Amino acid sequence: MGERAREGLRAYRLIAAMWMRSTMMYRTSFALTMAGNLLVTGLDFATILLMFSRVDSLGGWSLPEVAFLYGLSATAFGFADLVLGSMDVLGTRIRDGSFDMLLVRPAPVLAQIGADHFALRRLGRVVQGAVVLGWALVSAGIDWTPAKVLLVPLMLGAGAAIFCALFVAGAAFQFLAQDAAEVQNSFTYGGTTLLQYPPTVFGKDFVRGVTFLLPLAFVNWVPAAYVLGRPYPLRLPAWAAWSPPLVAVVCCALAGLAWRAGLRAYRSTGS
Amino acid sequence: MSDTSDGTGRASHPAGEVFIEVDEVEKVFEVRRKTGFLKRERRQVRAVDALSFTVARGEMVGYIGPNGAGKSTTIKMLTGILTPSGGRLRVAGIDPARERTRLAHRIGVVFGQRTTLWWDLPLIDSYRLTHRMYRIPDARYRENLDRLVELLSLESLLDVPVRQLSLGQRMRGDIVAALLHDPDVLYLDEPTIGLDVISKAKVRDFLRELNTERGTTVLLTTHDLQDIEQLCSRVMVIDHGRLVYDGPLAGLHEVGESERTLVVDLERELPPIDMGASARVVKVEGPRQWLAFPASESAAPLVARIAAEYPLLDLSVREPDIETVIAAMLYPTGDTPRPPSERTTA
Amino acid sequence: MGVGRLYTAVAAGGFRRYATYRAATAAGVFTNTAFGIILVYTYLALWDEKPHLGGYDQAQAVTYVWLGQCLFATLAISGGGVEKDLMERIRTGAIAIDLYRPADLQLWWLSTDLGRSLFQLLGRGVIPFLVGAVFFPMALPVDAGTWAAFLVALLLAMLVSFGIRYLLALSVFWLLDGMGVSQVLAITGIFFSGMSLPLNVFPGAFGEVVRFLPWAAQLQVPADVLLGETGLTRAFAFQAAWAAALLTAGRLLQSAATRRVVVQGG
Known part of the structure; x- marks a missing residue:
């Protein structure tokens, strides 16, 4: 298992490096898309700023508090997007037959497809999310304790892992429906968007859904409530703030199983 | 040994170690077809049906048949892309479906109309990736690269981005990429399709040399009779997923x-x-x-x-x-x- | 007459082509519904905080959200309409063949895009809108006149949307790569059309400017027509003016581009 993971990481590094070299063949285009990426994600936050230009709080949360949620969600998602954000090419690769070429190489297929179309410009979202997060950390009036300091990097890591699991699960789904790549956007982009707003904004059943069915709430809502000293959504127990790493491990394991099932189905049907 | 052959072709295989072993292999696909507005009909399609043959180390075999006869399904099973529905299959003693990555080190694959080269990068970059991904020892890599590049006359093109290469140059480039790690067997799918006469001749000369000098086993699918005539001492014909002929090309005329x-x-x-x-x-x-x-x-x-x-x-x-x-x-x-x-x- | 029939056939072709992507359409319906639900909740919180924000009440804000999801693909607000094919044809040089076709280049692409729009409206737009109407309180007009006016506004919006995308696609003649252009299209489309926030909520002078830009003719104006928040003459005039300006600019740029192709020898 560990051997396979190491092989996978090595193959990922090699292929990602090739994609970076490819992008660098068109330097101007790279610079433009990088700038564009920063701008897109910037406008994302601009919407929230525009809202707060007309109101003082949203669902009872102030701007710095919402910015805290935004920063956590955008940074965690940004990492996942940087690492696995191009997995939606899988459907195209299956349709045009080039997926088969990945299967005759001596490297795990998940690593190869994960590194496919690796794009450094996606760093834009991480940078932009981190800037907002940095501002929120100093202006949200957090009553810092060592535990809270520890929890921030912990939830960024766990959040990125949860989003990575979503990308892998979405790719696995494409083995079944090659044209339906957009469905995964609902969960990945949709997920990061909804987590930018306080849980108090959403209906109770909706919050239950994104806590227990699709555990997005553990990316930021639950641990952020602890850091900000706010009540937990759904009155979860106090230790729930420390559960994100566990949730992330479970998500990744499930996504891994889904991927294996999808790949097995592909290799028995060839479509 | 090859009891599915109808006997008019070769009677026995050349003495030599059996390298590819296909025994009663079948591949069944489930196809869903729309038959009405919401009605769908499920059918089972037998793409490969009780297929048996063996290929000895160092043989060069043409594998032909009409479109949809099961050629590419066979190749995909031999390379570990597809899992057979039944039967036994071994390449170099490896079960391709179970040990895909181990097999990958032993085989080279060239799919005629699909390049594995990196479109925007110089040709040499694709080879460097292969070098590292297959963990080819440095000396071995240098030696193979020099030899292959010389044989296929690609010396002057190593620094040219792949997108600027002609179809024939790209095909030769792909063949080099498939052979850098010294595979024991090379699968070629339509290696001369769309190439001009000179490129075709270059590719064929090279394959002959590869086969005689290094003893690489070659399995070739093609629509070009000349490929077979000039390269293969043995032809297998598949139709409707079944082997209908296995023997020398000359025998094919009589049989048919x-x-x-x-x-x-x-x-x-x-x-x-x-x-x-x-x-x-x-x-x-x-x-x-x-x-x-x-x-x-x-x-x-x-x-x-x-x-x-x-x-x-x-x-x-x-x-x-x-x-x-x-x-x-x-x-x-x-x-x-x-x-x-x-x-x-x- | 023959010309009308030709472009009707071209439009029908566009409709059919997009109709073949069944799984993609279903995926799109799902995505638009999911984003609609997320947006509705945030808008409800916003209007809870400040009733009558931007002149809308809560039900109107909800209607705006679902209309946006309904028109997102219809008007190709973040791109992904026929301009994608057009850019690819320019990039690969296949556009030279189109120039020899006995049809007007702009009208040809416009017809295809209208066919596409119609399919996206019916196949992809209507369902999220209905889902929204069933589960959330909406402010829908009951008189046929308003709906008819909305359809006119929608048709004008389609023209403006095509006008913007056609101009940007033609720029590939000079830029040679469509990647950056597509990105610009997506950013500006989503933000300035009011997909993330209605333009009438944008504050101050910035709001004034944004509401005057052509993107406002895509979602904001049809929404205001449907919600009865604007005079029809004013709305139609605004849309028609932008449509005329953009399509004319498209024609001029097209002839410049064509000359370029001819000079380069195709």
Whole structure:
């Protein structure tokens, strides 16, 4: 298992490096898309700023508090997007037959497809999310304790892992429906968007859904409530703030199983 | 050993270690077809049906058949892309479906119309990736690269971005990429498709040399009879997922009761020549007529009769091409074969 | 007459082509519904905080959200309409063939895009809108006149949307790569059309400017027509003016581009 993971990481590094070299063949285009990426994600936050230009709080949360949620969600998602954000090419690769070429190489297929179309410009979202997060950390009036300091990097890591699991699960789904790549956007982009707003904004059943069915709430809502000293959504127990790493491990394991099932189905049907 | 062969071809395989072993392998796909507004019909399609053959180390085998006959399904099972539905399959002693990555180090794959080279990067970059991904020892890599690049005359193109290469150059580039790690077997799918005459010759010369000098086993699918004629001592023909012929190319003509064509130029336009049962007119174009006659029979008596009964100017005999040979063998009743698009695996 | 029939056939072709992507359409319906639900909740919180924000009440804000999801693909607000094919044809040089077709280049692409729009509206737009109407309180007009006016506004919006995308696609003649252009299209489309926030909520002078830009003709104006928040003459005039300006600019740029192709020898 560990051997396979190491092989996978090595193959990922090699292929990602090739994609970076490819992008660098068109330097101007790279610079433009990088700038564009920063701008897109910037406008994302601009919407929230525009809202707060007309109101003082949203669902009872102030701007710095919402910015805290935004920063956590955008940074965690940004990492996942940087690492696995191009997995939606899988459907195209299956349709045009080039997926088969990945299967005759001596490297795990998940690593190869994960590194496919690796794009450094996606760093834009991480940078932009981190800037907002940095501002929120100093202006949200957090009553810092060592535990809270520890929890921030912990939830960024766990959040990125949860989003990575979503990308892998979405790719696995494409083995079944090659044209339906957009469905995964609902969960990945949709997920990061909804987590930018306080849980108090959403209906109770909706919050239950994104806590227990699709555990997005553990990316930021639950641990952020602890850091900000706010009540937990759904009155979860106090230790729930420390559960994100566990949730992330479970998500990744499930996504891994889904991927294996999808790949097995592909290799028995060839479509 | 090859009990599915109908016996008219080779009787036994050359002495040598069995390298590819296919025993009663089958591949069944489930196909869903729309039959009405919301109705779908499920059918099972047998793409490969009780297929058995062996290939010895160092053999060079042509694998041919109509579109959809099961060629590429076979190759995909041999390379570990697809899992067989039944039967036993071994390549170099490895079960491809179970040990895909271990097998990958032993095989080279070139799919004619699909390049594995990196489009925007110089050719050499693709090779460097292969070097590292396959963990080829440095000395070995250098040696192989130099030799392959020289044999396929790619020296001057190593620093050219792949997108600027011609189709023939790219194909040669792909072949190099598939061989850098010294595979024991090379699978080639239509390696000369779309290439000009010179590129074709280069590729064929190279493959022959690879086979004789390094003993690399080669399995080749192609539509080009010349590929087979010039390279393969053995041909396997597959149709409807079954092996229908396994033997030397020459034997194929007899098996298939295929027809040769006599092209006759007469002095003037005349009604179709009547030669009774010994030949039939397949085409008339002005004073020129095409007559088909069994490939196994001599043309001499036919020519003599025509010369005696018709105002003959000129004539020539045409040998059948690969498609006709296969078609004649597969549809021996003399019916016109269905066009390839209608030949399904159903 | 023959010309009308030709472009109707071209439009029908566009409709059918997009109709073949069944799984993609289903995926799109799902995505638009999911984003609609997320947006509705945030808007409800916003209007809870400040009733009558931007002149809308809560039900109107909800209607705006679902209309946006309905028109997102219809008007190709973040791109992904026929301009994608057009850019690819320009990039590969296949556009030279189109120039020899006995049809007007702009009208040809416009017809295809209208066919596409119609399919996206019916196949992809209607369902999220209905889902929204069933589960959330909406402010829908009951008189046929308003709906008819909305359809006119929608048709004008389609023209403006095509006008913007056609202009940007033609720029590939000079830029040679469509990647950056597509990105610009997506950013500006989503933000300035009011997909993330209605333009009438944008504050101050910035709001004034944004509401005057052509993107406002895509979602904001049809929404205001449907919600009865604008005078029809004013709305139609605004849309028609932008449509005319953009399509004319498209024609001019097209002839410049064509000259370029001819000079380069195709």
